[in-house]
Amino acid sequence: MLSFRPLPIMSLFAVVALAILVAMGSWQWRRYEDKVRAAKTPPAEMTLVEYSPLPEGLQLVYGVRDSEPGWRVFAPVRDGDTVVFVDSDFVPGPEAPSWRDIRYPRALTYDAPIQGASVRPGPPSVLASPPRPMDRIWYDIDLDAMARTAGLGQVADYYIAAPYVGADGRTQANPFARILDPLPPERHLGYAVTWWGLALMLVGVYFAYHISVGRLRLRPAEAE
Numbered sequence: 083m084l085s086f087r088p089l090p091i092m093s094l095f096a097v098v099a100l101a102i103l104v105a106m107g108s109w110q111w112r113r114y115e116d117k118v119r120a121a122k123t124p125p126a127e128m129t130l131v132e133y134s135p136l137p138e139g140l141q142l143v144y145g146v147r148d149s150e151p152g153w154r155v156f157a158p159v160r161d162g163d164t165v166v167f168v169d170s171d172f173v174p175g176p177e178a179p180s181w182r183d184i185r186y187p188r189a190l191t192y193d194a195p196i197q198g199a200s201v202r203p204g205p206p207s208v209l210a211s212p213p214r215p216m217d218r219i220w221y222d223i224d225l226d227a228m229a230r231t232a233g234l235g236q237v238a239d240y241y242i243a244a245p246y247v248g249a250d251g252r253t254q255a256n257p258f259a260r261i262l263d264p265l266p267p268e269r270h271l272g273y274a275v276t277w278w279g280l281a282l283m284l285v286g287v288y289f290a291y292h293i294s295v296g297r298l299r300l301r302p303a304e305a306e
Contacts, residue, residue: 087297096288100281107277114270116204121267125199125259128242130166133159133196137186139232141167142178143220144211147257151176154258156223156241157187158234159196165234167225167241168196169258181218189247198244199259 139158144151155171170187173179190196203223210222215231229237243259292298 083301085299085301086292088292089297092288092291096284100284103277103281103284107274107281110270110274110277114267114274117267117270125201125243128198128200128240130159130161130196130242133161133166135159135186135190136165136232136234139165139229139234140181140184140186141218141220141228141232142173142181142184143169143223144178145172145258147172147174150174153178155184155187156228157190158229158232158237159190161238163236165229165237167228167237168198169201169241169243169256170246172246178214178217178219187247189244196242196244198242198256200240201243201259202240 136158141156141158142153143156145154146152152172152174154169155173156167157170158165158167160166168187168190170190171184173184203225206222206224213220213222213224213227215227218228218231220228223241225237225239225241229235243256245253245256248254289298
């Protein structure tokens with residue numbers, strides 16, 4: 083016969099902690115599935131023909147290209163009544179430059195059509211470093227907040243990952259056209275396993291402690 087007398091306060095904290103650990107693991111698992119699905123699905127292509135550049139609205143988003151940290155240049159353009167950000171350049175280096183020192187991409191001032199992958203970013207990650215809106219520095223993509231910072235008004239819920247133009251004038255494929263953040267899918271899978279593993283450890287410690295203090299034990303059935 084099982085005898086179990088749970089400690090009330092410890093049980094309350096254990097239930098709350100268990101719910102948090104399971105939720106974090108589930109969230110990372112969803113991120114893993116989303117990225118695996120995105121990697122298998124070709125990005126939707128988009129072309130903007132008529133637009134007007136907005137040079138005063140530049141934003142910088144942290145990214146890693148070929149294992150090199152740097153800053154993606156998000157340049158806004160106006161398409162009708164809507165502002166669309168264009169991921170148009172990459173500035174290498176771990177230290178964030180001043181957006182005022184970044185030249186607005188020339189390719190967006192020639193009235194040539196803008197072509198690239200249409201990317202709808204997910205919600206900003208809770209694990210990302212805090213942004214610096216006054217400096218227009220972002221560690222995850224938040225299109226609404228980026229537009230508000232520059233006073234741009236209504237913004238599209240997607241951005242265009244256009245090809246980058248190298249120093250030699252040649253275009254290069256945008257390495258961020260298929261991913262939503264620098265972390266590969268396998269990293270999210272590892273995080274999910276870690277959170278769920280901690281949840282199992284918590285359950286084990288909880289019951290082990292109750293056994294050690296005599297609050298959980300098997301008692302022989304009483305004879306009739």
